[in-house]
Amino acid sequence: MAENTAQVSALARVQAYHERSKHRLGAYAAGPETLDWDAQPDPFRRFAGAPITSLPLKAADEAIGWNQLFEPGREAFPANLAQIGRLFECSFALSAWKELGPDRWALRVNPSSGNLHPTEVYLVAQGLPDLADGVYHYAPKEHALEQRAAFASPVTAPRLLVGFSSIHWREAWKYGERAFRYCQLDMGHAIGALRYAAALLGWRVRELGLGHGELAALMGLDRAADFQNAEGEEAESVFELCFDAANAPPLDPRAMLADACWFGQANRLDAHPMYRWPVIDAVAKASRRLTATPTATLPPLTRRTLLPGSTAQASQLIRQRRSAQRFDRSARTHTTALWPLLAALMPAGQLPWDMGDEYAQVHAVLFAHRVDGLAPGAYLLPRNTTARARLQTALPQLAWKPVEACPAELPLVELALNPALAGTLRTLSCHQAIGADAVFVIALLAELPTPESDAPWRYRERLREAGLIGQVLYLEAEAAGLRGTGIGCFFDDPVRELLGLGAPGTEAWQVLYHFSVGLPVLDARITSTPPYPEHRP
Structure with a gap:
């Protein structure tokens, strides 16, 4: 009984933190009032004497x-x-x-x-x-x-x-x-x-x-x-x-x-x-996991469906990854590039989702902005079948119309069309142009732990899974000739309300991360030099 009481108390602190740390249209989460960039913490930890x-x-x-x-x-x-x-x-x-x-x-x-x-x-x-x-x-x-x-x-x-x-x-x-x-x-x-x-x-x-x-x-x-x-x-x-x-x-x-x-x-x-x-x-x-849990048995590694078209050297593509600072607001992409990117998010034992069975709890809401072959609007990619049923219960007012043009292995559904997304995406992403100028934005949605369903340490798991999805999007964007950037600053509840998650009973569903993809505009003033000028055999 004492252990259960402690778990509920810890979960209450986790839930209170998530609510407290939300950005709102009228006020951002508590942060420093000023920054001294000359006094930024050292980005490199070292151990003297090692x-x-x-x-x-x-x-x-x-x-x-x-x-x-x-x-x-x-x-x-x-x-x-x-x-x-x-x-x-x-x-x-x-x-x-x-x-x-x-x-x-x-x-x-x-x-x-x-x-x-x-x-x-x-x-x-x-x-x-x-x-x-x-x-x-x-x-x-x-x-x-x-x-x-x-x-x-x-x-x-x-x-x-x-x-x-x-x-x-x-x-x-x-x-x-x-x-x-x-x-x-x-x-x-x-x-x-x-x-x-x-x-x-x-x-x-x-x-x-x-x-x-x-x-x-x-x-x-x-x-x-x-x-x-x-x-x-x-x-x-x-x-x-x-x-x-x-x-x-x-x-x-x-x-x-x-x-x-x-x-x-x-x-x-x-x-x-x-x-x-x-x-x-x-x-x-x-949110710490205080006791050990069984180590997962690795599932068989399966071949990815909808292989990407890029034949670029994998190590080069990985090392060239950058976060976009600006996007070309007139650029477009096509569903032929979008479908493999979305397929990379599906946890079917394929890389990188082959590390266990806990990587299908975060779901992708696609705001298609300038994607040829897909009407502008909001779409949902549920990453497991059970969650789709729960989401449909939470969002009964939306269309839930299958997207006929997409491959059968992608369970993408249309939620609502909107031909004027740019202003909305900019506002929801803390007024950042990186949201408005992207060819598409993905909001990552998950059910957070509740006393009836889960342990407090799963809060970390949900956020980590959202970050892992972000890493997939970064590399898939590079492979598609585009560029991505993670957006941690967004207005939490307005995004939920846009999706229709403001009603009682939907509180567990929260947005954890935004990610935008577009054609980057490079800053010619910034010069680049190699990371390690010396050669090591």
């Missing part, structure tokens, strides 16, 4: 085409330092340096809200021929591994884990109370970045069902002395990289950490923070 291993830069050697990435059965690369370098180069490394006047900043392969990058990445390695067993922190600026721990007992069979944490202050510095949402969306993008990079190597990915305490211990985030003068990190999740079709037994983190020797002291990112947002710590604590 041994460093440089990683090779070999992504350009990978010749597989983007359309080939979705064909199962490719031979897996061996697990060694060269492949780890390729994995991180195509997921979390720098992708370019940008310069405008006196300003210089780095871009990364994985996207982030405001290019703030709250996500930190860890590697746990055992049994590799050229890397000592232990825990490592990935340093993207150096493309190197910082050894945080050395394991005492060597293991012969190769095992690799990738862990994630969030530094909430990096986002809260700019976005205030809404930052926890953005950290979780970024987590979803990071998970997607890992899955696509692993696919380049022929590897599979599965999440380990560890509780929060085990996650923190495995990455050394519970070692208070190592973060004595630095911002702490919130343990998020750990994924295992699988090199063959067999599902090996999950690793026991307690056995791995026995007699480990730890190294390194975390650097401070912001010496003089101007604000505090205690509600972020409260929702983080309330």
Whole structure:
């Protein structure tokens, strides 16, 4: 009884946070009143005193085409330092340096809200021929591994884990109370970045069902002395990289950490923070998965339906991904490009939805603006059949008309036509032109946990799934010759009301993320230089 009471209390805090952190037409969620860009938190965490291993830069050697990435059965690369370098180069490394006047900043392969990058990445390695067993922190600026721990007992069979944490202050510095949402969306993008990079190597990915305490211990985030003068990190999740079709037994983190020797002291990112947002710590604590859950068995990897037409080098397409800053407001696309993009969102055991069975709880509302072959208006792509029935009950006033022109494997339905979407999309996306000028915008909709249905930690799962969908959209837009950008700033309840979700009984359905796709307009004033000028064999 006490456990159930605690869960309900935690869920109430999660629900209160989501309501509190909504943007409204009359007022934005609480955030800083001013920003000093010269005092932005350091975007790079380092651990002073930790041994460093440089990683090779070999992504350009990978010749597989983007359309080939979705064909199962490719031979897996061996697990060694060269492949780890390729994995991180195509997921979390720098992708370019940008310069405008006196300003210089780095871009990364994985996207982030405001290019703030709250996500930190860890590697746990055992049994590799050229890397000592232990825990490592990935340093993207150096493309190197910082050894945080050395394991005492060597293991012969190769095992690799990738862990994630969030530094909430990096986002809260700019976005205030809404930052926890953005950290979780970024987590979803990071998970997607890992899955696509692993696919380049022929590897599979599965999440380990560890509780929060085990996650923190495995990455050394519970070692208070190592973060004595630095911002702490919130343990998020750990994924295992699988090199063959067999599902090996999950690793026991307690056995791995026995007699480990730890190294390194975390650097401070912001010496003089101007604000505090205690509600972020409260929702983080309330939404933790405290106890372990069974690790999912990997489903068979299936061939994607409606393969993309792009034959571009997959590693190049992944590394060239950018967030669009402006769109050509006269550009159009066609349903021949849209259908494969929507097919990529369907969780049918295809990449990247082959990591378990929990990736079909977020659904796509398509606002088609300038898509030849599809009338302007709102459409719904329900990503599982059960949700379609619940959504139809929640939205009985809408058309629910099948879209006859789309392929049979896409359950797209017409909700309502609207030939004048531009102004509406701009208003709903916090008055941003990036919403009005896109060829289409997708709003991601999900049922949030309720006392009757779910646990509070599933709040994180829903946001992460929305971020993972965003990562798919980023790469599919690049493959289609377009460009995407995630929009975390939107007016929550006006979007729900536009869809007809303002009625009693529909409160669980919430919009979590907006994503726009269009033809980018590049800023010629900004120059670009390579991420790592030196060549590494």
